[in-house]
Amino acid sequence: MSASKSLITLILLAMSGTLISSCTQTSRFGGSSSQPAPLTPAPVGVVESKELDPAQPDNPVAINPDGTDTTLEPDVKVAAAPPPADGGKEVTREALIGAWQVNTGGSQCQIFLALTKWSGGYRAASRGCAAAALADVQAWDVKGKQVILVDSSGGTAARLYRSASTRYDGSTAAGGAISFSR
Numbered sequence: 001m002s003a004s005k006s007l008i009t010l011i012l013l014a015m016s017g018t019l020i021s022s023c024t025q026t027s028r029f030g031g032s033s034s035q036p037a038p039l040t041p042a043p044v045g046v047v048e049s050k051e052l053d054p055a056q057p058d059n060p061v062a063i064n065p066d067g068t069d070t071t072l073e074p075d076v077k078v079a080a081a082p083p084p085a086d087g088g089k090e091v092t093r094e095a096l097i098g099a100w101q102v103n104t105g106g107s108q109c110q111i112f113l114a115l116t117k118w119s120g121g122y123r124a125a126s127r128g129c130a131a132a133a134l135a136d137v138q139a140w141d142v143k144g145k146q147v148i149l150v151d152s153s154g155g156t157a158a159r160l161y162r163s164a165s166t167r168y169d170g171s172t173a174a175g176g177a178i179s180f181s182r
Contacts, residue, residue: 089162104178120150
């Protein structure tokens with residue numbers, strides 16, 4: 001019996017050695033684990049350089065916690081930006097894709113513009129917009145040199161014109177000022 005016990009012990013030791021050796025770290029593709037090969041960098045296009053639009057420190061706007069503009073008297077209405085005399089700068093749909101910070105009536109929110117076809121143009125979604133007209137924006141499109149925001153009923157919620165490379169100004173359907181920037 002001691003020979004069979006020795007044989008069982010030997011088999012168990014051999015099996016545990018196999019189990020221990022099979023627990024060593026290996027890569028998913030076989031072989032032992034080592035540092036991954038470095039990646040080849042992607043080619044970089046041309047980087048452009050130009051002057052930024054000047055900041056306007058003489059006209060700071062302070063926003064109260066309730067979203068009102070502290071630089072205005074209580075009953076003063078903000079004038080909407082009129083269309084530029086020259087009709088505005090050229091606008092392309094591709095330049096508008098993505099997230100935009102929106103300022104209107106002293107409040108801020110975000111609007112996301114996509115190139116997914118949607119009733120009224122292309123899909124738009126808002127986040128954190130206190131103004132009901134902007135919270136209801138569902139679509140957008142470019143008409144000439146204007147960006148048109150469309151609400152869920154198909155009506156125009158706002159019209160904007162490009163005023164700088166990453167800024168659009170205009171007016172809401174109610175006549176208030178609105179600006180997009182990133």
